[in-house]
Amino acid sequence: MNEETIFIGPEALPALQTLLVRPTVSRVFVLVDANTRRWCYDVLRPYLPENHHIIEIAAGEEYKTLASCEAVWSQLTEERTDRHAVLVNLGGGVVTDLGGFCAALYKRGIRFVQVPTTLLAQVDASVGGKTGVDFQGFKNQIGVFQEPTAVCIEPRFLLTLEPRQLKAGYAEVVKHWLIADAKAFARNRRLGIFTDDWTPIIRESVDLKQRIVAQDPLESGLRKLLNFGHTVGHALESYLLTQPGREILHGEAVAAGMICETWLSYHRGLLSAEELDQVETFLFTVFEKVQFITLETEAIAEFALQDKKNAGTTINCTLLKGLGHGVFDQPVTLTDIADSLRYYHRL
Numbered sequence: 001m002n003e004e005t006i007f008i009g010p011e012a013l014p015a016l017q018t019l020l021v022r023p024t025v026s027r028v029f030v031l032v033d034a035n036t037r038r039w040c041y042d043v044l045r046p047y048l049p050e051n052h053h054i055i056e057i058a059a060g061e062e063y064k065t066l067a068s069c070e071a072v073w074s075q076l077t078e079e080r081t082d083r084h085a086v087l088v089n090l091g092g093g094v095v096t097d098l099g100g101f102c103a104a105l106y107k108r109g110i111r112f113v114q115v116p117t118t119l120l121a122q123v124d125a126s127v128g129g130k131t132g133v134d135f136q137g138f139k140n141q142i143g144v145f146q147e148p149t150a151v152c153i154e155p156r157f158l159l160t161l162e163p164r165q166l167k168a169g170y171a172e173v174v175k176h177w178l179i180a181d182a183k184a185f186a187r188n189r190r191l192g193i194f195t196d197d198w199t200p201i202i203r204e205s206v207d208l209k210q211r212i213v214a215q216d217p218l219e220s221g222l223r224k225l226l227n228f229g230h231t232v233g234h235a236l237e238s239y240l241l242t243q244p245g246r247e248i249l250h251g252e253a254v255a256a257g258m259i260c261e262t263w264l265s266y267h268r269g270l271l272s273a274e275e276l277d278q279v280e281t282f283l284f285t286v287f288e289k290v291q292f293i294t295l296e297t298e299a300i301a302e303f304a305l306q307d308k309k310n311a312g313t314t315i316n317c318t319l320l321k322g323l324g325h326g327v328f329d330q331p332v333t334l335t336d337i338a339d340s341l342r343y344y345h346r347l
Ligand SMILES: NC(=O)c1ccc[n+]([C@@H]2O[C@H](COP(=O)([O-])OP(=O)(O)OC[C@H]3O[C@@H](n4cnc5c(N)ncnc54)[C@H](O)[C@@H]3O)[C@@H](O)[C@H]2O)c1
Pocket: 033, 034, 035, 036, 039, 040, 059, 060, 061, 064, 091, 092, 093, 094, 095, 097, 117, 118, 119, 120, 121, 124, 125, 126, 127, 128, 129, 130, 131, 139, 140, 157, 158, 159, 160, 161, 162, 165, 168, 169, 172, 249, 250, 251
């Protein structure tokens, strides 16, 4: 995807409108969840053609499923949607991942546009073409790489986002700093999270992610840097999704995963105790500690056996060789992962 197709700020929704009125577009469908229907649709509506059709799914990670996809495909089919239609995904990462996947598979592919409405989706999920759904408890187990026609990022949508959700998106911003921008981490570590203008941070994250994705769009190597914190983070997120009432947000799981994977980096002599302390101290100023008991660490670690970065039975983790310098395809064992969780638990 080139810079011309990612629009950030006041230009974003007018750019979407220009795209949707093209004669090559037969029909426009808008995928929302219950919250973005309530809080975001009215902002978007003036930029949509009158005869657009809304498709709504329930809100939350637990609905990022093939069943939700079937409901979307059923409505597209009932409307006799042709291949010249466009699906506009108005939501967070659940909507943009699921909607992109639905568009990519419907009649072997219709165009879709990402209109991300959470900080996490604006800095990460809407960019890079990873789409898909969870399956049998494993994160993003079913999916495809498919770039959207455009990404339209309007920071105004963040005004109605809950603080907990806003913080969750910040985890992916910190991830970008830790793998590739030590100066940004050092600068922001002192400033703290809160800002009334997220646009500079969004631009910085989108640029950084785009530069990595451009070099390795199908994640054969370099792109695995963007998965830092996710080997442990996805295992934790998946495990707690099986524990009613203990679910955590993706960003919260990634924050915990980054502490664990930074400890693994330290444990291997890849970065100093001082750097480990800086990461822990900063993340704990933003995120609460994820609760689990040490008896659960092996069960949590087991989820990593299905991580998509793996090769055969080798669990490939992304670690840090100093702050701002991610290194991918670092083999770890289930014991390493359980040890990192036990370290986290003791903090
Ligand atoms: N494809 C990728 O590259 C990528 C990257 C990061 C994360 N992800 C995926 O993204 C998902 C997490 O995304 P998320 O954190 O955006 O969660 P989400 O999509 O569940 O949205 C969070 C909550 O906020 C609500 N919401 C969304 N926008 C709102 C707004 N403007 N105002 C009020 N409420 C609003 C949603 O309805 C939901 O309840 C995970 O499934 C993760 O795997 C994908």
